[in-house]
Amino acid sequence: MNIDKQARYLPSHEWVRPEGGLYVCGISDHAQEALGDVVYVDLPEVGTIFAKGAVFGVVESVKAASDLYLPLSGEIVEVNALLNQGPEQVNKDPYGKGWIVKIRASKAGEWESLLDPAAYGELS
Amino acid sequence: MDEDLKRTRLYDWHATHGGRMVPFAGWELPVRYDPGVLEEHRLVRRSVGLFDIDHMGQFTVTGPGAASFLQTMVTSxxxxxxxxxxxxxxxxxxxGRIVDDVFVYRRPADxxxxxxxSNRAKDFSWLTDHAAGCQVVLSDVSDATYMVAVQGPRALELLKPLTDVPLDTLPRFGALTAxxxxVEAFVGRTGYTGEDGVELFFSADQAVHLWETLLASGQERGIEVGPIGLGARDSLRFEPGYSLYGHEIDEETTPLEAGLGWACALDKDFVGRDALLAQKAAGLTKKLVGFELTEGGIPREGCVVTAPDGTPVGRVVAGLYxxxxxxACGHAFVSPEFSAPGTPLAIVIRDKPKTAVVVRRPLYKRSPL
Structure with missing residues (x-):
């Protein structure tokens, strides 16, 4: 199983990574493997504001629907429109082309409270 | 895993070849292998796949009354x-409500x-309860009988050099011993995928040998072949519109409601016929339809179906990509006035109505050979 060393994680298998002043978020390699083929991603509206831990979307796999939890409080500033035509990117490249949303974080200290790669590796 | 779950003779093979084992109908079976559900589905549509379906039940019926007994018990x-x-x-x-769906083969001796x-014990006692005085002997031969399906456009090509019987001359629904x-096998040109192919019945102790021989033979001859899990089995049966017990058919549903009137010979006497004739005369109150979602989302079993104005008109019984x-498609039972192809509907997915349209079943038909 692949773990992105630059990212931090929720126990529910979302990852988040700082990038150009924003945070990019997706689901981990472990999560995509457990879900199986992803066939649809229900993306939030750009501009929506969520608290940390809120359900911001849904990943539908051939097996089931799984809620997506936001790792950091903030505003959704971009969604990965590529997933509308190619949801399989979540399986193929979970830390790259399969990213799901970009967040403008609104609360200091939340990033530090997330699981680091070593802690997430032990969990998953 | 639950220790009460049964394992097929291929369990170890599945577990050592990437099979993700899950509970299903009292058995521990692979839901998928490494390639995943979508790729397994596509493999069967373009070449050939193998299905370990030993969990299925098989009965034999013998005796002078066998034909008339089955004619009374089975709708067709x-x-x-x-x-x-x-x-x-x-x-x-x-x-008129459905105990199970079955396939009946007539063989030389039985x-x-x-x-x-999931219905094996229920079916056997249902049949046994009606057999008294019918001059029949019923046997549940499921444990001794292995069942493997070989399905896909290249299925017969895969089998050809492995048998001395010309299987390609066997008509659809034909069956013989080869x-x-x-391995001596009873072979039916039948299946549950909408593709050409066969179902093989043979002695359970030959399961691993036959399975591995089929895979190796395909590999040697450049015929793409692989094992197929329950996930793809479900999407493969859905596209050509086959019913799955517990979804399109169950003890709450009649064949007429489920679009299976073609499998009911209402001109002969059988258990449930009178009720079906009465239902036909009175008109249906629900009807199975196929639908496609016309906006993003995946419908799931249990989703409410509404008219475009939000009035509930039915429920989804199968939904998938x-x-x-x-x-994204599904099957739903709806009020008959919403069953015509082209009728707009909404499917409520996690409290959000998504637009959909009724489509003609089956959704998939293979191109003629």
């Missing part, structure tokens, strides 16, 4: 079958009935 006209033919049918309660794993890779069609 099975008494007219000749040796080497098979037919789909249903077992119904006197109310009648062979294939039933769903040696396959040295259909790989060959590349669409």
């Amino acid at each position: 006209d099975v008494a007219s079958l000749e040796v080497g033919q098979s037919r789909y049918g249903l077992l119904c309660r006197p109310t 009648w062979f009935v294939v039933v769903n794993a 040696r396959i890779a040295g 259909a790989p060959t069609l590349d669409k």
Whole structure:
């Protein structure tokens, strides 16, 4: 199983990574493997504001629907429109082309409270 | 895993070849292998896949009363079958509601009935309860009988050098006995995928040998072949519109409601016929339809179906991403006035109505050979 060393994680298998002043978020390699083929991603509206831990979307796999939890409080500033035509990117490249949303974080200290790669590796 | 779950003779093979084992109908079976559900589905549509379906039940019926007994118990006209033919049918309660769907094969020395794993005990006692005085002997031969399906456009090409019987001359629903890779097998040109192919019944102790021989033979000859899990089995049966017990059919549903009137010979006497005739005369109150979502989302079993104005009109019984069609689709029971192809509907997915349209079933038909 692949773990992105630059990212931090929720126990529910979302990852988040700082990038150009924003945070990019997706689901981990472990999560995509457990879900199986992803066939649809229900993306939030750009501009929506969520608290940390809120359900911001849904990943539908051939097996089931799984809620997506936001790792950091903030505003959704971009969604990965590529997933509308190619949801399989979540399986193929979970830390790259399969990213799901970009967040403008609104609360200091939340990033530090997330699981680091070593802690997430032990969990998953 | 639950220790009460049964394992097929191929369990170790699945577990050591990437099979993700899950509980299903009292068995521990692979839901998928490494390639995943979508790729397994596509493999069957373009080449050939193998299905370990040993969990299915098989009964034999013998005795001078066998033909007339089955003719009374099964909705379709099975008494007219000749040796080497098979037919789909249903077992119904006197109310017309469905006990199970079955495949009946007529063989030289007996009648062979294939039933769903989840209904095996129920079906056997239902049949036994009606057998008194009918001069028949019923046997549940499921444990000794292995069942493997070989399905896909290249299925017969895969089998050809492994048998001395020309299987390609066997008509659809035809059946015969053949040696396959040295194993005596009862072979039906039947299946549950909408593709060409066969279902093999043979002695359970030959399961690993036959399975591995089929895979190796395909590999040697450049015929793409792989094992197929339950996930793809479901999407493969959905696209051509086959019913799955517990979804499109169950003890709450009649064949007429489920679009299976074609499998009911209402001109002969069978258990449930009177109720079906009465239902036909009175008109249906619900009807099975196929639908496609026309906006993003995946419908799931249990989702409420509404008219475009939000009035509830039915419920989804199967919903999925259909790989060959590349669409989110499903089956639903709806009020008959909403059942015509082209009728707009909404499917409520996690409290959000998503637009959908009724489509003609089956959603998928393979191109002619």
